[in-house]
Amino acid sequence: MPYKVAIIGLGGISGTHIAQWQKLADEAAIVAGADVNAEAVSNAEAAHGFKGYTDWRAMLEAERPDIVSICTPPFLHREMAVDCLQRGIHVLCEKPIAATVEDAEAMAAAADAAEAKLMIAYCHRFHGPMMKLKEVLDSGIIGQPIFFRGAFTGMVRFDTNHRASKQMAGGGALMDNGSHAADLYQYLLGKMTRVSCRAGTFIGQMETEDVGIILFTGENGCFGEIIAGYALPGDFTQWIVTGEKGVLEVADYWGGPIRFRPHEGEGAQDFACDNSASRFDRMFDHFLDCVKTGTEPSTNAHTALHIARVMDAAYREAQEPGLPVKL
Ligand SMILES: NC(=O)c1ccc[n+]([C@@H]2O[C@H](COP(=O)([O-])OP(=O)(O)OC[C@H]3O[C@@H](n4cnc5c(N)ncnc54)[C@H](O)[C@@H]3O)[C@@H](O)[C@H]2O)c1
Numbered sequence: 086m087p088y089k090v091a092i093i094g095l096g097g098i099s100g101t102h103i104a105q106w107q108k109l110a111d112e113a114a115i116v117a118g119a120d121v122n123a124e125a126v127s128n129a130e131a132a133h134g135f136k137g138y139t140d141w142r143a144m145l146e147a148e149r150p151d152i153v154s155i156c157t158p159p160f161l162h163r164e165m166a167v168d169c170l171q172r173g174i175h176v177l178c179e180k181p182i183a184a185t186v187e188d189a190e191a192m193a194a195a196a197d198a199a200e201a202k203l204m205i206a207y208c209h210r211f212h213g214p215m216m217k218l219k220e221v222l223d224s225g226i227i228g229q230p231i232f233f234r235g236a237f238t239g240m241v242r243f244d245t246n247h248r249a250s251k252q253m254a255g256g257g258a259l260m261d262n263g264s265h266a267a268d269l270y271q272y273l274l275g276k277m278t279r280v281s282c283r284a285g286t287f288i289g290q291m292e293t294e295d296v297g298i299i300l301f302t303g304e305n306g307c308f309g310e311i312i313a314g315y316a317l318p319g320d321f322t323q324w325i326v327t328g329e330k331g332v333l334e335v336a337d338y339w340g341g342p343i344r345f346r347p348h349e350g351e352g353a354q355d356f357a358c359d360n361s362a363s364r365f366d367r368m369f370d371h372f373l374d375c376v377k378t379g380t381e382p383s384t385n386a387h388t389a390l391h392i393a394r395v396m397d398a399a400y401r402e403a404q405e406p407g408l409p410v411k412l
Pocket residue numbers: 093094095096097098099119120121122125141156157158159161179180181206207208247261
């Protein structure tokens with residue numbers, strides 16, 4: 086019997102979850118979806134043939150799914166994930182884990198107490214070029230890491246979206262794309278210990294930031310910078326790790342290769358990336374594997390809680406510049 090899957094939130098990212106679960110049809114079947122927006126529910130019912138609900142709790146009661154994909158804005162993740170975990174339902178919850186550290190802590194506690202698994206969908210860890218960057222970095226080619234830069238940018242307007250609301254999203258570009266970048270630093274090089282931040286709104290009509298920059302120290306002593314923007318061109322997107330022996334750079338984020346430039350001598354080297362599967366293919370395979378084997382997801386509540394703490398510390402420092410916040 087395939088796992089019974091239900092989707093909560095039938096907006097933008099749910100399309101990816103639905104398509105990915107459909108690819109795994111031998112092992113998982115979407116039985117239902119819920120959204121407070123009745124039009125989104127009827128559209129999803131018509132497009133995908135599953136049963137729709139406007140009340141996600143009624144859906145859980147009626148359908149008793151084994152797995153839930155949570156695709157709602159961050160301020161709703163806590164109540165939905167905790168409820169599912171307490172019912173023994175495995176949860177693949179969209180990033181960021183929550184809008185506040187308090188909510189993220191409650192989710193981590195619920196995950197620790199549950200038999201069921203909670204994974205937070207930091208999908209870029211499963212992106213071919215990032216996996217290759219980690220492999221090459223772990224080979225020790227650059228020696229001691231000195232400086233990391235991760236920039237996720239693009240010109241986009243979210244004025245009427247949950248991303249414009251501090252209460253719903255917890256923050257703007259930093260919380261949204263910057264949290265992916267912070268998770269990638271964690272994946273590549275470990276935790277952050279100290280952060281400073283600038284966050285401002287330049288083009289968007291929103292209470293959250295459309296440009297954010299975090300300057301940080303890592304637990305390994307490495308310095309780093311994360312740039313996230315809805316008001317910076319997409320070609321600012323850049324991934325670099327510099328070390329005592331040379332520089333590693335993702336030449337093209339959407340395909341690679343990973344380029345190594347030694348500080349001394351010639352010998353630049355390109356490492357090809359395995360782009361045979363998408364980040365979403367790999368992330369859903371990983372989650373299903375964790376459900377089947379009972380192993381802990383690579384992006385669990387605790388790794389995501391660290392990112393929630395980084396963002397919270399960054400926003401506090403942005404309001405009181407000059408006080409680099411220790412984590
Ligand atoms: N992993 C990624 O790369 C990625 C990409 C995009 C979005 N996301 C994340 O996915 C989440 C949703 O983002 P989105 O862009 O899809 O937003 P969206 O606004 O397009 O969709 C959210 C949906 O949730 C529904 N909703 C709101 N309250 C609800 C409730 N109480 N019960 C049921 N449904 C409810 C809304 O009606 C809407 O249809 C966010 O956390 C976002 O950061 C992740």
